[in-house]
Amino acid sequence: MTNVADIVKTMHSKFNAGAAAGLDLVFQFNIEDGDNHYLVVKDGTCDVQQGDAPNPNVTLIMDTATLVGITSGETDGMQAFMAGKLRAEGDMMLAMKLGELFPV
Numbered sequence: 001m002t003n004v005a006d007i008v009k010t011m012h013s014k015f016n017a018g019a020a021a022g023l024d025l026v027f028q029f030n031i032e033d034g035d036n037h038y039l040v041v042k043d044g045t046c047d048v049q050q051g052d053a054p055n056p057n058v059t060l061i062m063d064t065a066t067l068v069g070i071t072s073g074e075t076d077g078m079q080a081f082m083a084g085k086l087r088a089e090g091d092m093m094l095a096m097k098l099g100e101l102f103p104v
Helices: 004-013 064-072 077-082 092-101
Strands: 024-031 037-042 045-050 058-062 087-090
Touching: 004 024, 004 037, 004 045, 004 064, 024 064, 024 092, 058 064, 058 092, 064 077, 077 092, 087 092
Parallel strands: 024 058
Antiparallel strands: 024 037, 037 045, 058 087
């Protein structure tokens, strides 16, 4: 299985800088069976870090398989949320923004 670091790097390569213009957001990914990572999206840039962000705007909690499915386009994020495979804490509306920032 792909590891979380590889998945996050793939997300970084799909980053849509135009959709991030003027934003200043932190997305925390808490992976139940892997390493936690966070994305800092600021003024059209994206920085990926391993670990836990001090004050994320939204935290997404899931397992590695769910992350793989969502980032590959095989799993719809909203369906994963409704099925209980994805939980969000903080500003849940920002989770919807991830689709614009990281198109599949």
